[in-house]
Amino acid sequence: MPRLAAASLAGTAIEFYDFFVYGTAAALVLGPLFFPTFSPVAGTLAAFGTFGVGFVARPLGSVLFGHIGDRHGRRPVLxxxxxxxxxxxxxVGCVPTYDSIGTAAPVLLLVLRFLQGLGLGGEWGGAVLLTAEHAPADxxxxxxxxxxxxxxxxFVLANGVMLVLSAALSDAQFASWGWRVPFWAAGVLAAAGLWLRSSLxxxxxxxELREHARVPLAEVVREHWRLVLLTAGALAIGYAVFYAVTTWSLAYATERLGVSRTVMLACIMGAVVVKGALTPLVAILGDRYGRRPLCLAGCAATALWMFPMIALLSTGEPLLMFLGFLVALIAFVTMFGVIAAYLPELYEPRVRCTGAAVGYNLGGVLGGALTPIVATAVAEQSERVPWGVAAYLTGIALLSLGCFALLPETRPVAVVATEPATG
Known part of the structure; x- marks a missing residue:
């Protein structure tokens, strides 16, 4: 189990590095480089639009790779x-800018971002299921x-590289070639990930399955559609909060508040490091007390914290912004620390790869794809504190809270008792 868990962690870290480095670049440089004819705000919105395409592609990746995972095994998906x-x-790191090839530049960016999302849509389901299905129930x-x-x-890898480059290079150097370096580094990381996963x-x-679903998606839609919708709605707030903190706030603070990108990256990275460290601790609590209570608690905490978080962000003070981000991401991890066990346990093994991944990634469309775009547009209408962003996030939190309330508990004792039915 330690070797398997380490390989799964390394693989997801590499794939999410690929996904997050685009989000950071979208917040910092892609607008003026690929949409120079737009106003600064419109250019940021357009860059976030290409960012959102990755989320739209993720459910499609879930379907494609979920079919492979349910028909041919979890390992090929990885x-x-x-x-x-x-x-x-x-x-992406090789695409010429608008000044070089005109409108073909943003089109290429859009296509490559779609392919990124397609791959990530399959990654989560394969990595989580391979680990969860090897693990003892308790x-x-x-x-x-x-x-x-x-x-x-x-995220820390992606933003760490961006932070070093941002601090070491001038603005002109960073805009000219520095932003491309993290994308090129993805090739080395991908090769390392493939080597790690070769022995799984x-x-x-x-x-042990005696019969595999012929068309997993059709079976999921026919028999588990309500569960897919509930899980997507439940997970939406996690995505919304995470990308409000890591993507939208980066653009907002650097463009509207005049905070340096180095300071913002440091504040966000510090909060994300704490979130990552707390993940296994939350998971242990989930094994002991159940998945659903933690999800409900995290959702409620998120709803209560959104207005204070926006108020702290609007000060532009590094320590206060860090505090706002930290509490938000602790509430986030209280939910998402148990999701990797919770979602697979909700679906039967024959369609688990498709069902769990589709629900997970649809939540990304609802929460992750729209949040930077909506938050940027709403904040533009605010002269000072963007309370509309806080109201938007609070509304999503309440929606997710209702969805979690309708989902059943799947803690280990229940799983063991119903092993023939749910695995």
Missing amino acids: VLSLLLTGAATVA RRGLWSSFPQIGPAVG TESPQFL
Whole structure:
């Protein structure tokens, strides 16, 4: 289990590095480089639009790679998704800007971002299921939380590289070529990830299946559509909060408040590091007390904290902004620290790869794709504190709270008792 968990963590970290480095670049430089004919705000909105395309592609990736995972095994998904995401990320770093090739530049950016999202849509389901289905039932939350640490590691890697380049280079150098370096580095990371995953074994629960779903998506839509919608709605607030903190706030503070990008990256990275460190601790609590209570608590805390977070962000003071981000991400991880065990336990093994991944990534469309765009547009209408952003996030939190309330509990004792039915 330690070797498997480490390989899953490393793989998700690499794939989320690829995904997050685009979000940081979108907040800092992609607007003026690829949409120079737009106003600064419109250019940022357009860059966030290409960022959102990755989220739209993720459910499609869930369907494509979920079909492979449910029909042919979880392990092939890990290799294919990593290859696709890594190649698309390196290619983003090679796309000429608008000044060189005109409108073809943003079109290429859009296509490559779509491919990034397609690969990531398959990654999460494969990595989480391979770990969760190997783990003993009473420790499933703990072991399956390691792939969930991957996004935090990937974010810190992506923004750490951006932070070093931002501090070391002039604005002109960073805009000219510096922003491309993190994308090129993705090729090296992808090769390392493929080497780590080459020795993984197939999930025992998949190997024990006597019959595989012929068309997993059709079975999920026919028999589990309500569960998919509830999980998507429940997870929407996690995505919304995470990308409000890590993407929208970066653009808002640097453009509207005049905070340096180095300071903002440091504040956000510090909060994300704490979030990653707390993930296995939350998962242990999930194994002991259940998944649903923690999800409900995290959702409620998020709803209560959005207005204070926006108020702290609007001060432009590094310590206060860090405090706002930190509490928001602690509330976030209280939910998402147990999700890697919770979602697979909600679906039967024959359609688990498709069902869990589609629900997870649809939540990303609802929360992650729209939040930077909506928040940027709403904040533009505010002269001082963007309370409308806080109201938007609070509304999503209440929606997710209602969805979590309608989902059943799946803590280990319940899983063991119903093993023939749910795995």
